Amino acid sequence: MDVEALLSNCNFSMLEGKVDSRILKSVKCMGFVKPTRIQAEVLPHLMLGKDVIGAAKTGSGKTLAFLIPVVDKLLKLGFTKKLGTGCIILSPTRELALQTYTVLKKLLTEIDLSHCLIVGGEKKVKDILALQRGSNIVVSTPGRLLDHLQNTESFRCYNLKCLVVDEADKLLEAGFEKHITGIISLLPSKRQTLLFSATIDNKVKSLVKLALHANPVLVSVNEDRQSTVTGLQQGYCICPVEKRIPWLYKMLKKTKKLKVMVFFSSCKSVDFHYDFFKIHCRAAVLSIHGKQSQSRRKEAYQKFVEAGNGALFCTDVAARGLDIPSVDWIVQYDPPTDPKEYIHRVGRTARGLNQKGSAVILLRPEEEEFIKYLRKEKVYLDKYSFGDPPNEVQDMLEDLVTKNGVVKTLARKAYLSFLRCYKTHPMKKIFNIQTMDLKLAAKAFGFLEQPDVDFLKSQKS
Structure with a gap:
């Protein structure tokens, strides 16, 4: 995929033949025709299986930027419930996790990939049942996810292919550093990792060294003159x-x-x-x-x-x-x-x-x-x-x-x-x-x- 061509033409239809047609149909039904800059720039790298750091200010469209390649990857690998969890998406708050999960469900309208939302404040029994059935994509907050990784035997993530760390700076600001370290230590090291953050400070850089493979691709779209969007x-x-x-x-x-x-x-x-x-x-x-x-x-x-x-x-x-x-x-x-x-x-x-x-x-x-x-x-x-x-x-x-x-x-x-x-x-x-x-x-x-x-x-x- 040609990044500059995708940017200049700004149309998701350019992904036809490269991304599962059901994903593109869902994207169209959601009302999206043109990709945002972060989507256009990270998609080529993610589709090639590279580890990526996406630096973009809030509201830039990061959620679809990682969901499209994640879903496409699991489809190409033929994931079913029997294979367990293929992707984990970490979010700093319950609301953001729910929001990501809502977008995910819309993307999977015609796609048979199992999925679940695991956050604090909900009954753990519901989580365990979902994990026992086999959830291909798990959206979670760090505390509850670490709890299940440590204590829920039916949480099968040995086939994990993707880890998404969303709003990394907010995760660290909220004091989840130890949780994330614990989570990463329990996950398979052979995986693709996607890290998205509005800012890339020293703490985020330390997390990058811990979670991502050597030489990840850095895509930054925060370099415009103003710190807030032009509209x-x-x-x-x-x-x-x-x-x-x-x-x-x-x-x-x-x-x-x-x-x-x-x-x-x-x-x-x-x-x-x-x-x-x-x-x-x-x-x-x-x-x-x-x-x-x-x-x-x-x-x-x-x-x-x-x-x-x-x-x-x-x-x-x-x-x-x-x-x-x-x-x-x-x-x-x-x-x-x-x-x-x-x-x-x-x-x-x-x-x-x-x-x-x-x-x-x-x-x-x-x-x-x-x-x-x-x-x-x-x-x-x-x-x-x-x-x-x-x-x-x-x-x-x-x-x-x-x-x-x-x-x-x-x-x-x-x-x-x-x-x-x-x-x-x-x-x-x-x-x-x-x-x-x-x-x-x-x-x-x-x-x-x-x-x-x-x-x-x-x-x-």
């Missing part, structure tokens, strides 16, 4: 801390016919804002954060994927890897931990080929310097003005917090977690709690009087 329109709004709720209310009203993701710094903040906007403002809102049950997170994710409009309130658990179609706006209501996390958050929109999206970050007047840090990462933001937000929603919130004990409890927990995130923020020079008026910050959570803050006794209010 993304980005801006920031300066908003006094006490006007945050009216600002968000107005933002949600302006985008009510669109699909919006709103990022918060803590689970408790998500819970409070979800309760207020969903129940009391009757907004079309869903929520996802790391302390919810697996079933609730899964249900919210699926609903938002299928939704034509509405808002998803979330923490950074949704900032990496999730491929939610047609997200129009990313709202960073609370600040990210650093410019890198900013980039991951906005990567939830303007995904794929020729896609467009918008993003806005809300900053206090004292935090505008953060824009300079983003410029160093080649991220350029316009300054937005949304006009004066409505005061009536602030009055409604304050009345609720005064009279409703449940809302007051949620508000207090959210307020304290908001302050804790500022107190421990890695970029203290910018996101500095010492420059924050705590009484005015309390108004953003509906309090007329500032709640007691034990961990900031020395902080002036």
Whole structure:
């Protein structure tokens, strides 16, 4: 296959005769005609059986880039249930594993390859039954996979042909280094390994040495001028801390016919804002954060994927890897931990080929310097003005917090977690709690009087 020809013509039909026709039919049914750059560049190497490191920013189409050659390889080798597992795909989170598995199922619509999803939070009995029957492709998170490799005798992976390590940098950031080392030690060394990562740092390089054979092919499509995709329109709004709720209310009203993701710094903040906007403002809102049950997170994710409009309130658990179609706006209501996390958050929109999206970050007047840090990462933001937000929603919130004990409890927990995130923020020079008026910050959570803050006794209010 000629990479440059594939890039210039940008059509999956060029793979006819090289890839199983059923795969191409499924790709077409999924609505994909032209490959993204990462797909076009890695496919020739993967089809030749080479180990590949794919470096591409989020939203570039990495999932199909590895699924197409993996499925084609197992078909050519005549895999059946009796041969056990031929491919393992490692994902850093349950949501990303579910997303990959969903794409895999669509790709296998007319193909008889067995497959299963193995993640924490689900009953192990289901996993064991699937492995006993023989799952040709296993999509899993590291902890649960290592558990089965060590303890489930019916997990037959001695015929393993492919290992895919997806979002490698996120796997390592999440502390899965020992798990991955343990997994690799238990897998056959004679295999093809595919590693995909948004960034290639020293930790990822160490993993490459451990997991891949000598001289793997490096394919990087991260070399364009900007760190975010070109179809993304980005801006920031300066908003006094006490006007945050009216600002968000107005933002949600302006985008009510669109699909919006709103990022918060803590689970408790998500819970409070979800309760207020969903129940009391009757907004079309869903929520996802790391302390919810697996079933609730899964249900919210699926609903938002299928939704034509509405808002998803979330923490950074949704900032990496999730491929939610047609997200129009990313709202960073609370600040990210650093410019890198900013980039991951906005990567939830303007995904794929020729896609467009918008993003806005809300900053206090004292935090505008953060824009300079983003410029160093080649991220350029316009300054937005949304006009004066409505005061009536602030009055409604304050009345609720005064009279409703449940809302007051949620508000207090959210307020304290908001302050804790500022107190421990890695970029203290910018996101500095010492420059924050705590009484005015309390108004953003509906309090007329500032709640007691034990961990900031020395902080002036």
